[in-house]
Amino acid sequence: MPKPTADVTEAELAILQRLWVHEAASMRQLVDELYPSGGASAYATVQKLLERLEAKELGRRERTDGPWQFRARVSRDELLSRRLRRVAEQLCDGSLAPVLTHLVRGQRLTPAERAELRQLLTELSQEPPTRSSGRRAGGA
Amino acid sequence: MPKPTADVTEAELAILQRLWVHEAASMRQLVDELYPSGGASAYATVQKLLERLEAKELGRRERTDGPWQFRARVSRDELLSRRLRRVAEQLCDGSLAPVLTHLVRGQRLTPAERAELRQLLTELSQEPPTRSSGRRAGGA
DNA sequence: ACCGGGTTAGACAAGTTGTCTATACTTCGG
């Protein structure tokens, strides 16, 4: 059982990025894209990485006529959520609100970005705050 | 030279947390707090961790009459910034704006939190380039 | 001189990470 907090390594992330782009891909496709000049072992390397992604339940393989097809099991958004939650866990006592405040305060936002955020906040305020059913809130 | 992106491990973070609380602390103090029932080697463990923190330029030692005094060289805020930047780097093409949007959208914010954020945004819009004296302008 | 605290250098096991080797299995052309 892979720890729920299982982290994604650089190489694994590179695979995921391609899967997010392609929806589904074969090993050959991934190898060609990620290790274009890769030697003989690139294939097995990608295989191992996909294997680990599967173990972490971040990827899935699918049978087809031909070779296996691979898909991501988490969206970029979901992964983002996990990372942020982890950061909050370690540095903000588990709460994400301080992260938000920190970001708003610390980043020099362009007026356009500020406006967009205010707009977004306003929209969310107008939706029923008690029923948070419709939208996928935060994933997990 | 340690990579600027040098990561902080769990145990190192525990040390930093104490240093953030205490401003400065001796080894003994840290050992007693972090390994209260720790065996004979706890001292050396903490030493090694502090050594690594120093190598990463995240901590500093200071001579005093008695034993060394240790201090953090980064604030929690700064560390938060680095982590967030890294996340943005890996998942949002380097830009933090999507992280912000994601957070605002994904977290169930209480009305109070929303109000506070809107307030904050308004403030920032009104005094753009001025480092106002009242608030800490720490981030990044 | 001895003791006990502080101080330091390094050994170490366990785990992670990316790559690579070896070996199957499948399938298609000749």
Place this chain on the structure above:
DNA sequence: CCGAAGTATAGACAACTTGTCTAACCCGGT
């Protein structure tokens, strides 16, 4: 049928990280 080429899988491997631990060292006080 044989073998070549692509596909599939298991496991070895070196390099690195991480937290702990051992063995010393130095030095002032009694």
